[in-house]
Amino acid sequence: MKKLWGGRFTKKTDRLVEEFTASIGFDHLLFEEDIRGSMAHARMLGACGILTPEESEKIIGGLARIRDRVRAGEIVFSVEHEDIHMNIEKLLIEEIGPLGGKLHTGRSRNDQVALDMHLYVRARTVEIVELLARLQQVLVDQAERHVDTLLPGYTHLQRAQPVRLAHHLLAYVSMFQRDAERLMDSYKRVNTSPLGAGAIAGTTFPIDRRMVAEELGFDRIYDNSMDAVSDRDFLVEFLAAASLIMVHLSRLSEELILWSSEEFGYIELDDAFCTGSSMMPQKKNPDVPELIRGKAGRVFGHLMALLTTLKALPLAYNKDMQEDKEGLFDTVNTLTGSLRLMAPMLESMKVNGEKMRKSAEAGFANATDFADYLVKKGLPFREAHEVVGRMVLYCLQNGKTLGQCSLEEFRRFTPLVEADIHRVLSPEHVVESRNIPGGTAREAVLETLAEKKRMVAET
Numbered sequence: 001m002k003k004l005w006g007g008r009f010t011k012k013t014d015r016l017v018e019e020f021t022a023s024i025g026f027d028h029l030l031f032e033e034d035i036r037g038s039m040a041h042a043r044m045l046g047a048c049g050i051l052t053p054e055e056s057e058k059i060i061g062g063l064a065r066i067r068d069r070v071r072a073g074e075i076v077f078s079v080e081h082e083d084i085h086m087n088i089e090k091l092l093i094e095e096i097g098p099l100g101g102k103l104h105t106g107r108s109r110n111d112q113v114a115l116d117m118h119l120y121v122r123a124r125t126v127e128i129v130e131l132l133a134r135l136q137q138v139l140v141d142q143a144e145r146h147v148d149t150l151l152p153g154y155t156h157l158q159r160a161q162p163v164r165l166a167h168h169l170l171a172y173v174s175m176f177q178r179d180a181e182r183l184m185d186s187y188k189r190v191n192t193s194p195l196g197a198g199a200i201a202g203t204t205f206p207i208d209r210r211m212v213a214e215e216l217g218f219d220r221i222y223d224n225s226m227d228a229v230s231d232r233d234f235l236v237e238f239l240a241a242a243s244l245i246m247v248h249l250s251r252l253s254e255e256l257i258l259w260s261s262e263e264f265g266y267i268e269l270d271d272a273f274c275t276g277s278s279m280m281p282q283k284k285n286p287d288v289p290e291l292i293r294g295k296a297g298r299v300f301g302h303l304m305a306l307l308t309t310l311k312a313l314p315l316a317y318n319k320d321m322q323e324d325k326e327g328l329f330d331t332v333n334t335l336t337g338s339l340r341l342m343a344p345m346l347e348s349m350k351v352n353g354e355k356m357r358k359s360a361e362a363g364f365a366n367a368t369d370f371a372d373y374l375v376k377k378g379l380p381f382r383e384a385h386e387v388v389g390r391m392v393l394y395c396l397q398n399g400k401t402l403g404q405c406s407l408e409e410f411r412r413f414t415p416l417v418e419a420d421i422h423r424v425l426s427p428e429h430v431v432e433s434r435n436i437p438g439g440t441a442r443e444a445v446l447e448t449l450a451e452k453k454r455m456v457a458e459t
């Protein structure tokens with residue numbers, strides 16, 4: 001089969017070279033974007049008098065028919081035509097004759113592939129922001145149900161201070177909010193049209209770059225043709241944002257895995273989101289959060305791979321840049337798959353509030369409050385810390401919690417303790433006394449909850 005660029009060649013391309021250099025095996029995923037971009041380009045060529053209006057119409061019609069055939073699964077792309085761009089151009093020439101060869105006037109695959117990638121990432125960015133909003137909605141709903149469910153907050157994975165489950169879940173809402181903001185910020189740069197940059201230096205045809213950009217919904221055009229064809233920063237930004245989302249998903253996953261273990265017993269994941277063991281009949285494994293946790297690694301890998309590919313590349317387009325695609329597509333798959341599963345899994349999980357509360361009571365998570373109590377009675381904090389530490393040791397040696405000690409026992413350690421101590425040390429009082437913005441008191445949590453609800457509703 002004759003190559004679209006065959007003119008200056010005297011020999012057939014080596015078969016292995018064809019296979020090695022072809023990207024059609026993966027960039028066929030760009031076919032919608034490619035056709036959409038070509039249609040806009042053809043319309044502009046017509047409007048600028050570079051093609052006649054009839055020629056432009058015929059090309060657009062031919063592209064529409066090819067799009068339908070691809071969608072219907074009627075087309076097998078060929079490795080001989082290397083990539084999606086040349087496959088479609090070849091199909092167009094077959095469809096409407098030599099006129100199809102006019103489509104590429106004033107354009108290069110270099111600005112074409114850059115355009116396709118911008119269109120693709122722009123659409124995925126919007127989808128991911130929507131998926132984040134859906135996940136935040138589920139977290140907010142669970143938080144609303146669990147304003148009064150108390151559990152220990154942990155530092156070093158040791159019980160630290162009790163918190164409301166709502167407070168814990170809302171921390172993730174904040175993380176995913178930053179993620180959405182990051183994506184929307186990079187959207188500005190994604191929404192810039194490179195078309196018209198040609199291979200590197202622009203084109204001799206009197207094209208209208210702004211017209212194409214406008215038709216395709218871009219806010220602006222690249223102001224430098226060399227930058228336009230060699231910029232892949234927007235992909236790095238996307239992969240970086242995706243990596244951070246995977247970090248957040250993996251932290252959440254890890255907590256779900258821990259919390260659903262028998263040792264914690266805080267939650268139970270729905271059967272629909274777990275799998276069994278081929279040998280051990282009793283097992284119910286949290287495969288989904290484990291895999292989300294595991295898949296974070298491949299996304300970080302794609303980010304690192306792209307940075308490494310771009311490092312020290314001379315301007316402008318280099319074939320190396322074809323390597324930007326597989327990692328991106330895999331990232332989109334991995335990320336959207338993870339987000340799509342995380343939401344219903346959280347929605348359907350059962351919370352064992354009693355177990356959480358027991359742990360909140362058991363682990364000296366109120367020790368800081370005891371120290372603060374003594375400080376409020378005039379003892380310097382460092383001395384209070386020492387007194388409470390000794391009393392914790394006493395409790396450990398006698399197998400009881402602070403709350404289980406009698407007033408008389410407290411007074412063996414300090415005369416400052418009064419009858420209100422048991423109330424002060426209850427988990428409810430402990431969380432309630434942190435009534436500052438961002439704290440875990442009911443009022444503070446409800447305020448954050450209301451704000452997040454508004455935020456999610458606006459997305």
Ligand code: ARG
Binds near residue numbers: 083110113319321323
């Ligand atoms: N398949 C190529 C890519 O993904 C398209 C651009 C090719 N341009 C070129 N001059 N070989 O990067």
